[in-house]
Amino acid sequence: GDSVTQMEGPVTLSEEAFLTINCTYTATGYPSLFWYVQYPGEGLQLLLKATKADDKGSNKGFEATYRKETTSFHLEKGSVQVSDSAVYFCALTSGGGADGLTFGKGTHLIIQP
Amino acid sequence: DAGVIQSPRHEVTEMGQEVTLRCKPISGHNSLFWYRQTMMRGLELLIYFNNNVPIDDSGMPEDRFSAKMPNASFSTLKIQPSEPRDSAVYFCASSNSGINEQYFGPGTRLTVT
Numbered sequence: 001g002d003s004v005t006q007m008e009g010p011v012t013l014s015e016e017a018f019l020t021i022n023c024t025y026t027a028t029g030y031p032s033l034f035w036y037v038q039y040p041g042e043g044l045q046l047l048l049k050a051t052k053a054d055d056k057g058s059n060k061g062f063e064a065t066y067r068k069e070t071t072s073f074h075l076e077k078g079s080v081q082v083s084d085s086a087v088y089f090c091a092l093t094s095g096g097g098a099d100g101l102t103f104g105k106g107t108h109l110i111i112q113p
Numbered sequence: 114d115a116g117v118i119q120s121p122r123h124e125v126t127e128m129g130q131e132v133t134l135r136c137k138p139i140s141g142h143n144s145l146f147w148y149r150q151t152m153m154r155g156l157e158l159l160i161y162f163n164n165n166v167p168i169d170d171s172g173m174p175e176d177r178f179s180a181k182m183p184n185a186s187f188s189t190l191k192i193q194p195s196e197p198r199d200s201a202v203y204f205c206a207s208s209n210s211g212i213n214e215q216y217f218g219p220g221t222r223l224t225v226t
Contacts, residue, residue, distance in 0.1 A: 032213055043117075043204055043217040044156075051213065089156065093213070100146055100158035100169065101206075101215060 002027045006090045006104035013080055014112055021075040021107045023064075023090035031092040033057075033066055033073040034101065038087045047075075047088070085111045115139075117218035119205050125224045131193040134221045137186055138207030146206040146215060147180055147190050156204075162188065163210065195225045 006023045013019060025031065032051045036044040048057030053068035062077045073090060090104040118137040126132055138145050146161040160170040162182045170180070177196070182188040192199055202222050206215040 034214075036217075043219045044206075046214055046216070049214065100148075100161050100172075101156075102158070103156040105155045 002031065002092060002094055002102040004090050004092055004102055004104035006088075007107055008105050010108040010110050012110045012112065015082055016079045017111075019075070019077040019080045019084075019109070021088055021090075021109070023073045023075065023104060025071050025073065025090070025092050027071075027092055027094050027102075029094050030068075031094045033064070034091045034093075035062070035064055035073070035075050036089040036091060036103075038089065038106070040086075044089065080109075080111050082111045082113050085109055117205055117207050117216055119203075119218035119221050121221060122219060123222050123224075125226065126195055127226055128196055129194045130225075131191065132195045132199075132223060132225075134190040134203050134205075134223070136188045136190070136205030136218060138188070138205070139216055140186070142207035142209050142216075143185070144208045144210050144215075145182060145188050146208075147188070148204040148206065148217075150202045150204060150220070151200075159190070159203075192223075195223075197225045199223060200225050 003026045034049045035047040037047045038044050048059040050057040050066035056065045064075045087106045087108050089106045091101040093099045120135045147159040150156045159172045160180045165182045180190045202220045204220045206217045208215045
């Protein structure tokens with residue numbers, strides 16, 4: 001079955017540091033890939049997505065590129081802020097919008113001022 | 114748009130009691146998903162509906178769990194009888210199957226004592 005593996009953290013960085021959160025996946029067919037963010041006490045918010053190989057999703061300074069050859073979708077941001085502190089989830093779906101998401105375990109990111 | 118609405122936000126109940134969680138999807142969305150989040154297992158898909166019809170309930174833990182979607186604007190997840198190991202945050206999400214993005218509600222935090 002489908003699966004997603006990501007570094008669990010916590011990852012602690014100083015403000016303005018470069019961020020990378022690794023995500024690799026196993027899936028049948030050609031999945032769509034997502035990053036979701038969860039702030040304390042809240043639900044998940046879609047951060048970015050990519051639906052085919054070599055697509056780059058981007059939002060709020062975050063980027064991730066769909067790499068089919070390495071089955072990866074690493075999340076990056078050039079300069080993090082304290083407000084980026086949250087839990088980040090990598091996810092995939094193999095069946096389009098009508099199928100459920102398979103999530104990684106989540107990475108807790110802590111940004112210190 | 115009000116987003117996905119879940120109620121109650123918090124539920125504390127005693128073992129053996131029936132628990133009903135409620136979800137109102139975003140208007141116009143035709144797919145609805147129930148997820149469970151725990152520290153040990155992360156985010157798991159329990160069941161999802163397309164056009165009010167249950168498509169895949171293979172994630173439902175056992176017969177104590179049941180879900181219904183009587184119309185396009187309402188779904189319930191019921192646990193009867195509840196057990197302490199059911200304690201978790203339960204999320205509802207909805208999507209338009211043509212858009213391939215799921216929108217999450219704020220979750221219901223269930224505590225079974």
